[in-house]
Amino acid sequence: MPILRSTLIALSHNRPLRRFFENSRLGARLNSRFIAGTKLEDALRVAEAVNRQGIAVTLDSLGESVTSSTEAHRAADVYHRLLDSIAGSRSSANISVKLTQMGVEQSPDLAESIVAGLAEHAHATGSFVRVDMEESRLTQITLDIVRRIHARAALRGAVGVVIQAYLYRSHSDVEQLIAEGIRVRLCKGAYDEPLEIAFPRKSQVDVNFLQLGKMLIDSRIYHAIATHDESLVAALKAHAAARAIDPARFEFQMLYGVRRDLQRRLINEGYNVRVYVPFGTEWYPYFMRRLAERPANLLFLARNFFRS
Ligand code: FDA
Secondary structure, eight states: OHHHHHHHHHHTTOHHHHHHHHTSHHHHHHHTTTOOOSSHHHHHHHHHHHHHTTOEEEEEEOOOOOSSHHHHHHHHHHHHHHHHHHHHHTOSEEEEEOTTTTTTTTOHHHHHHHHHHHHHHHHHTTOOEEEOOOOGGGHHHHHHHHHHHHHSGGGTTSEEEEEETTBTTHHHHHHHHHHHTOEEEEEOOOSOOOTTTBOOSHHHHHHHHHHHHHHHHHHTSOEEEEOOOHHHHHHHHHHHHHTTOOGGGEEEEEETTSOHHHHHHHHHTTOEEEEEEEESSOOHHHHHHHHHHOTTHHHHHHHHHHHO
16 A cells, blocks of 8 residues: 555656646546635635534645746735635634745745735734645745744744654654644645655554644644544544543644544534635645545546546
């Protein structure tokens, strides 16, 4: 399975395949399980439906690795419109952004000023900006940018970051982020990283996830536990209960289209749940990472392919 995972992640960077799928009717049919739609209105409609079930959302305008500052500003404009729509509709929603979409590869300063602008807007409208974590070459710069924005008194608490349990460094990153009061989303990690820097085995990643999750919950800062792994969810619920930590002090997060049964169960049990809702035309890399996480999804893909 690790080979299939690596292959699918490698294919997520394949430009001809990306062009083909993003522009074909077949692609639109395949992506509908994981993507809300191509337009901002689609995302808002899904957000409303998810909110009606008592589940909050974080909205992701799909796109990564822009090639110019103009594209980065255009991507940021979509998020500004989203923040206005969230405020206007009083949705229980915030936004998730990727630094490669905000131009970090063109200029880290550009990405920082764009994300700071989004954090200001989010702060003014009672929302929040989560900076997703991408490949390990961007881990340090992502943490640095989030730290500097969080350190501005007027933006404290308006921005948070993501930590990947597969990285060895994450333990010390979590310690530092907790000390600084920065909100963390903990996930396992969706990219292909070398064993010099990341745990190669799933069982090791799971052990680290549990340990980091406990540290985050114990901190009593409002963090997010992002996983569909039922045994980790159960272990962290038990940990919080044993320490009498109010379930309102943290949230579970899951991806749109994945484990809706578990999302509903957690809501019924009184936990906070937020679903990550992606939308937009540039959906191919995101979609391929979802296949890599669970190669059984290829069967679902094949069924739709042969039905076309
Ligand atoms: P694991 O992969 O062990 O799966 C546990 C079970 O969940 C599976 O057995 C299956 O039942 C179900 N499942 C998991 N993935 C599925 C899928 N794609 N389709 C169907 N079922 C699936 N990563 C990253 O590197 N940077 C980031 O910023 C984020 N952000 C993020 C936000 C949110 C809200 C979530 C939930 C996840 C992320 N991720 C991420 C992705 C994360 O790193 C990881 O790749 C996936 O969550 C899959 O890992 P699980 O923790 O679900 O466990």
